[in-house]
Amino acid sequence: AQTVTQSQPEMSVQEAETVTLSCTYDTSESDYYLFWYKQPPSRQMILVIRQEAYKQQNATENRFSVNFQKAAKSFSLKISDSQLGDAAMYFCAFGAQKLVFGQGTRLTINP
Amino acid sequence: EAGVAQSPRYKIIEKRQSVAFWCNPISGHATLYWYQQILGQGPKLLIQFQNNGVVDDSQLPKDRFSAERLKGVDSTLKIQPAKLEDSAVYLCASTLSGPFSYEQYFGPGTRLTVT
Numbered sequence: 001a002q003t004v005t006q007s008q009p010e011m012s013v014q015e016a017e018t019v020t021l022s023c024t025y026d027t028s029e030s031d032y033y034l035f036w037y038k039q040p041p042s043r044q045m046i047l048v049i050r051q052e053a054y055k056q057q058n059a060t061e062n063r064f065s066v067n068f069q070k071a072a073k074s075f076s077l078k079i080s081d082s083q084l085g086d087a088a089m090y091f092c093a094f095g096a097q098k099l100v101f102g103q104g105t106r107l108t109i110n111p
Numbered sequence: 112e113a114g115v116a117q118s119p120r121y122k123i124i125e126k127r128q129s130v131a132f133w134c135n136p137i138s139g140h141a142t143l144y145w146y147q148q149i150l151g152q153g154p155k156l157l158i159q160f161q162n163n164g165v166v167d168d169s170q171l172p173k174d175r176f177s178a179e180r181l182k183g184v185d186s187t188l189k190i191q192p193a194k195l196e197d198s199a200v201y202l203c204a205s206t207l208s209g210p211f212s213y214e215q216y217f218g219p220g221t222r223l224t225v226t
Contacts, residue, residue, distance in 0.1 A: 004153075043219055043220040044218075045204070045215075045217035093153075097167070098156050098167055099154075099215065101153030101154050103153055104151075
């Protein structure tokens with residue numbers, strides 16, 4: 001069974017600074033996807049970034065980038081130039097036959 | 112493009128009562144998912160439909176939970192009878208084609224409180 005672990009229940013960062021959220025996973029699958037989702041207080045899950053496991057190049061979406069280490073089964077999210085609107089719960093998710101989510105990291109942005 | 116619609120947004124019931132949630136996925140999306148998100152946890156998949164057929168319901172408590180997707184479009188999730196531990200947010204999501212591909216689009220969820 002696949003498992004996803006987010007070891008940081010809460011993180012905080014000063015506005016305009018950079019923060020990294022950690023995620024590790026366990027699987028025997030060779031073909032899969034990894035995702036970071038954002039969930040603001042409105043509860044709507046929003047896709048932040050996606051990584052295909054077969055791609056060696058790390059995915060980047062504007063201020064969001066990942067550090068994907070397949071051998072270490074690690075998938076961290078880096079948010080650059082943090083903005084107040086980035087405050088939310090962030091969930092790492094592993095996807096092969098279905099999506100398996102981590103426990104989440106609550107990110108606070110300090111003005 | 113309209114997003115995934117869910118209703119109601121909030122529901123409060125007493126234990127042993129029944130409740131139903133409704134989901135309308137994005138038009139043309141063949142795959143539909145129901146998740147349960149208990150406070151402080153990540154979403155957990157309850158059931159996955161491909162058109163109107165069930166792909167995965169291994170984590171659905173079938174003694175009290177049921178779901179259907181008539182005509183491969185709208186879906187309803189029912190709990191009967193409800194227990195206190197069913198208090199959670201129930202999220203519906205859909206994807207263009209499946210059983211698994213790319214981005215899942217989520218609805219706003221239904222927050223259920225069982226007293």
